[in-house]
Amino acid sequence: MRNGGRGRWIVVEKAATHNLRDVCVEIPKEALTVFTGVSGSGKSSLALDTVAAEAQRLVNDSYPSFVRNRLPHTAQPDVQRIDGLTFTVLIDQRRFTGNARSTVATATDIAPLLRLVFSRVGEPSAGYSPAYSFNDPSGMCPDCEGLGVVQDVDLDALLDLDRTIDEGPVRFPAFRPGTYRWKRFAYSGLFDRSKPLRDYTEQEMRDFLFADQMKLPDPDPRFPKTAKFDGVVTRLRDVYIRNPPRSKSRETEEAMHRVITTQTCPLCKGARLSQAALASLIGGRSIADWMALSVDRLHDLLADLRDPRVAPALSEARRRLEALRSVGLGYLTLDRVSSTLSGGEAQRVKIIRYLGSPLSSVTYVFDEPSSGLHPHDVRRLTELLLRLRDAANTVLVVEHHPQVIALADHIIDLGPAAGRQGGQILFEGTSAELLRTDTPTARALREPLAPRATIRPDHGHVMIRNARAHNLRGFDVAVPLRRLTVVTGVAGSGKSSLVTCELPEQHRDFVVVGQDPLQGGGRSTPLSQLGLAEQVRRIFAAESGLAPAWYSFNSKGACPVCRGRGFITTELAFLDDVFTPCDVCEGSRFNPQALATRVNGATIADVLDSPPATLVELFADHADIVARLGWMERVGLGYLTVGQPMDTMSGGEKQRLLLAKHLGEVGGGRDQRIILDEPTTGLHGTDVDRLLTLFDELVDDGATLVVVEHDLRVVAHADHVIDIGPGAGDAGGRVVFQGTPADLAVDRDSFTGQALAQAFHLSPV
Known part of the structure; x- marks a missing residue:
């Protein structure tokens, strides 16, 4: 360890996370360090998955078990020793979740400030701050429940009135003849199964569509004895509108788009708020009007607003709006749903939480913050990174952009190539020193444009x-x-x-x-995404005489112990889950019968553990496989194995x-x-x-x-x-x-x- 010890350096010894090859490195504190290297060289593995992950894991371990069990669980990185870690904030490019109730205003904590202002100054007042929130019952529009839109079932798209119950009159997969839902109205005893819907009486149609927990007078014996009857529309509203399933088949999703309509709420006109909140004005504008302004325009509006009753709230709102402008997001409106932001926009929204923070000696880790930024905007980003560093913090940045690299106090360049050919430290030093080397990064930076x-x-x-x-x-x-x-x-x-x-x-x-x-998540792979998985299984099936399902880790070929995951998860109640490689399949995910078959000397597990170039040779006699894997190589993904789980790939790799x-x-x-x-x-x-x-x-x-x-x-x-x-x-x-x-x-x-x-x-x- 250098002189000054852990007070001056983050020391990493023998890091082997993902493709890192026992990397040893010393990262200076209170400096801007940029991790560079070709795509897949190990930059993120070192900065995010080793340094940041271990710091966050250790911080979480300091909490009582009750709290720790409710925090995100971070796997322990493969590293022999890390020293000198500080409290670490990881600001990555993961988009915000698909929650329609989260907006730019709520994600930046500007919304509570504006609600406070209106509750004190708005005329006529709608009440306390919650009365101005579309996420609170006292403030949300009663018709759309604060969503701004109302959804309902399009009966013309849903029903075929010329069909009988036995013929399947409901155009939705869950109500096909023979399904669980179909049996409910088929065996209810309420309807003539041989009569077209067009001939139903008004009462029969009302019951068929809108019955709600109806007690049946004379159901078929096959109807569940303790169950009550719901109409088709009632059931669709409950299951697919109010509580939509998190996972659904493509057919169900297409059916939902076809039969469920979405319209702007006629009561609040999309503003989400109650009429009382919308009637409360400051300078002729409601809080919904403020939210609909761009950050730039609202900042200018608040600059002229002075009221001693809400001066602290206005001051903090102006500071946060200025922070959004400083990271190039002045064009956003505060009512923009956060899940519609790009990865780069989401990352910059997260950044502003830390601008002006009184905390120091914090380590901030950024994952390609210049992504999605025009060169004109990158200048603002670099100013932000330097501001964080100058507040006595350590800033670690995974980055390719020349403007960011040029400003670094310290550069760690990894390579020389991607995947298994990467994971080594090629250079450590300043940007000027890097340019005098012959690493791929140095050559790219020197190349004239x-x-x-x-x-x-x-x-x-x-x-x-x-x-x-x-x-x-x-x-x-x-x-x-x-x-x-x-x-x-x-x-x-x-x-x-x-x-x-x-x-x-x-x-x-x-x-x-x-x-x-x-x-697709952890059980989907590049091979399956390219449409080649089934073809490869058929090749193995032809070799063995077994069914193709034996060569899928999602089906008959799965290891019976880990069930095709390749690892065992041990739940330790209030402690973090422990993930260990499966001892039975040794991480291959397949059972012995599947692994017994070889094609040109390779098992199905060998195939999934291979890059495209290797498989092109292995399946040289299969033109379609060779052609599709060739495209994977040509788009720059030749360093990936074809069995890598999709949930471990970056957004750029997926694209x-x-x-x-x-x-x-x-x-x-x-x-x-x-x-x-x-x-x-x-x-x-x-x-x-x-x-x-x-x-x-x-x-x-x-x-x-x-x-x-x-x-x-x-x-x-x-x-x-x-x-x-x-x-x-x-x-x-x-x-x-x-x-x-x-x-x-x-x-x-x-x-x-x-x-x-x-x-x-x-x-x-």
Whole structure:
């Protein structure tokens, strides 16, 4: 240990979490340390899954067992020793949960301050603070219960009036003939099962649809003896509207979209609040009006509001609004549902909780905070990181962005490659020292950026007409065909609204490969997402004569002890759960009978533990498998094993896997029209170059690519750039520039142009 000991350094000895190879490193305290390296090199494994995870685990262990059992459980990282840890805050890019009652105002704790202001100053007063909350019975709209929308069942979509009960008149999976729900009204004794619904009397139809816990006078003996009867609509409202299931099949989800309507609440007009709360005004505006303003506009409004009765609350509200502006979120409205924020926006909302905190000697760990940020906004981010550091805190950042790397006090570069070829420390030192090395990060930082030399020829275009989604101002814009078009602009300018809303809506042949999470958790893998799992099982089944289900760890092939999970969970009541590798299957997840079969010398467990390149050789005689795994390699995911659980993959990895899945299904780029929403999320510069090579191959093969992106490497490589802005929210929504990257770099009215000019080392005009 260096002189100064644990007071100056966080010391990590022999960390082996995930792909780390017994890493030993010393991280300086009260400094900004950036962890760099190619995607999958082990940056997050070291900073997040080792340092942050162990710090949080130790803090949780300090609480009484009663409290500890109610805190998130963090697994102990694979490390021999960590010393010098302090209280640690992890600010990652996980989106907020899908709770419709959480908004930007509630997530930032601005809502309670504004409620307090209105309860003291609003005229006429609606009462105490809860009377202004849509999450409290005293303040919520009684019709929509504070949700702003009302949902109900569309009877025309739900019922086929020409069918009898035996024929299945309800167009919903849970009410098909033979199902549990169908048996309830079939055996109720209330209805003639051979009579079409159209011929029901008014009372029969009322009972069929709206009966609520009706005691049956003469039910069929097959009807449960102690049960009461609910109508179809009553049951749908209870099970699928008031308490929707957390997990549901795709068929059920599609049926819900078809038969359940959602409308703005006619009473509160979507404001969520009671009439008394909406009638209480300050300066002619209600609290709902305040929430509907952008952060920038509300900040300006409160700047002119002075009232000694609520001065402390106003002061703190202004401080928090200023914090939102400082991280580039001034365009958000406070009533925006938090689950609709992107990962980058969610991370920045979390950050503001700690700005101005009186705590010091805290370790803040950030996971790629520049994700989703325009270069113009990254400057604000770096100022924020430096403010946290200068308040006597330790700031650890996993990052690829050159602007953030350049400001680091200390850099830890991992590699040399991804996955099993990574996990080693390549460099420690300053950014200037890093540039003199030959690591992949240093080479990427030194590589000069230049605009595309040759623009592809004109092959026509499609028009987006009268674009008005969200903040767009009703403009027309041309999108070239068989070219690489990049759509840029500051965060919140309207890029995604134009490309992922308007373009596919007006031109249905464009397919969006966005940031929506792939379905599947710990039991879903890249192999299953690519549609290859069943094909591989059939190959093993043909070799053994067993059914394909024997080669699935979710079916007959599962290890009987761990049930196909690969590990055993030991619950210790008030202590943390303990996860240990399964001794029977040794983590393979399969039972002995499944593992007894070999194809070209490999078991099914060997297949799942292999990267795509290995399987291309193993299944060389199967063209479809080779082709689809080849796309996984080409999108830059060759370092993953095909059996890696989906819940361990980053958002950027999932998006590239989705792209590989799409290309595998359509067989390549010919005549494809693909929209990509920030595909470089989480990518190192060398990985971005690899992705651009793939883009070139697809476009040269006849594809049209439209990419929403901030990365200047991608912008410089485009045939055509559409810049939206100039600002965010109300200050954006217009076309600032259309043309080539070279022309954009000399357009000083565009923030993107200014950033490109700096990257191209052009003199100011």
